[in-house]
Amino acid sequence: MSKDRPLSGKLVVLTGAGGIIGRVATGLFVRNGARLVMVDRCEQALTAAREALGDDKAAAFAMPCDLTDPRQVAELAENVGAEHGPVDALFNNVAGKTQNIFAPFEHFPLDEWNEVMAMNLTTAMLCCQHFGAQMAARGQGTIVNTLSIYGIVGPDQRIYDGAQYEGRAINSPAVYSAAKAGLWGLTKYLATYWGPKGVRVNAVTPGGVYSGQNETFVDRYSARVPMGRMAKAEEIADAMLFLASDGASYINGQNIVVDGGLTTW
DSSP, X not given: OOSSSTTTTOEEEEESTTSHXXXXXXXXXXXXXXXXXXXESOHHHHHHHHHTTGGGGGGEEEEEOOXXXXXXXXXXXXXXXXXXXXXXXXXXXXXXXXXXXXXXXXXXXXXXXHHHHIIIIIHHHHHIIIIIHHHHHHTOEEEEEEXXXXXXXXXXXXXXXXXXXXXXXXXXXXXXXXXXXXXXXXXXXXXXXXXXXXXXXXXXXEOOBOSSBOHHHHHHHHXXXXXXXXXXXXXXXXXXXXXXXXXXXXOOSOEEEESXXXXXX
8 A cells, every 4th residue: 555645546435425525535545546436326527526626537436326225335336346346345334314304393294203313324224234244245345324413412503592503593403413423333333343354444523624614603603613714625534534544444333523623522
């Protein structure tokens, strides 16, 4: 492995590749030598993310997939193996939401609760079942799961009064906290389950990433952060890259919290 290109020669699967963090991670991973399988259920977002790579797009392969569908995940794993070979690193980076994601907890629809849990937790379980099992059989590999600060601490409800994103009132829904807390539990379980077989399983927990939230929210959120600002997607992707590199070869079952110190209070 080249220290200058820590993913050189590695086949990497990145889910949620068309999202806010995923788009940035796509470019970072390819620039650092990865052959990258980009996965997202939105084909348009995948195409845009791949085209943004410019001359580097030859190293990236867009594979649309609804990761909540077990059959599609099985087909994805089979196709990746047949077309590109064994996977060295899996990034479970999906962050999905529904139409009523910001409904009050007391009235949150059960069907949407189950849907959000499926997108944010079950997708990772299914991907780990297939790609992680292949890694364990080979005796090597790494998995990095993207969590949320609200999977490890409760949200400060006070900062959401008047908060908006793209003109829509926002809050921090309970189902998202539950899903990401569950993903942290899965991370620790698999770290002990597959660690003896040479597979490392870790997590990155992003703080709030600026992506167009209104000034009211940005100011209130930033006031809660010792560093006084929201995160940049690049800062999250850098931590993801590190955990997949050989520089993290003895790191297993850990969670790098990239939140500017918010959860330190």
